[in-house]
Ligand SMILES: CC(=O)[C@@H](O)[C@H](O)COP(=O)(O)O
């Protein structure tokens with residue numbers, strides 16, 4: 001079965017908006033695990049606008065499922081991941097000022113760089129995954145870097161699925177078949193949601209893990225609002 005890794009970036013966004021420690025990222029991650037998630041994902045960005053580097057160290061102490069750290073392997077990120085030794089590092093080539101991840105690796109241009117850093121992570125026993133588009137040449141090049149897995153970048157699928165274009169799954173199915181032939185494990189993420197996840201999982205063979213954050217946290221707000229509004233009303237009703 002495909003594992004669900006919950007990305008808690010948005011919990012940190014909410015916490016940072018008030019400058020305090022509510023919601024507490026570590027507590028939320030532990031609760032998410034106790035609710036059944038099989039992994040916790042974070043994507044610290046250089047400006048620490050949501051997850052802070054300290055959160056990564058704090059989470060390492062408590063996460064009992066798979067801990068996945070995503071990011072661009074700049075020196076500060078490398079140092080942190082090598083010290084923490086999470087279950088998995090997912091390499092994402094995002095620009096410092098990117099609003100969110102918006103492209104996969106060019107594994108041909110950056111083949112030797114990726115080989116070098118993947119070897120460093122492997123020495124520390126950290127599983128490696130490369131964030132990538134559904135391009136067969138890039139997936140073939142990814143297989144030569146020593147990476148254990150690829151993470152298929154699913155924004156295009158999510159956008160097209162919302163427009164009713166179910167054919168958008170085809171490149172993902174093909175990429176998964178190719179990756180399996182090349183000995184790569186398959187993860188996926190970006191804009192996956194309650195609406196589009198089932199069709200994706202049913203049509204992408206050997207899907208090991210999905211990491212989901214933005215939609216999952218937004219859906220949790222919607223699905224929890226009625227309950228919480230009524231809890232407030234109940235507490236006010238004795239007056
Ligand atoms: C790698 C990826 O797909 C991202 O979705 C990412 O981890 C989310 O990052 P933000 O929460 O900063 O948008």
Ligand SMILES: NCC(=O)COP(=O)(O)O
Pocket residue numbers: 007041043070151188189190191192211212213214215216
């Ligand atoms: N790797 C993708 C991820 O962690 C979450 O992406 P999103 O669901 O926030 O778009």
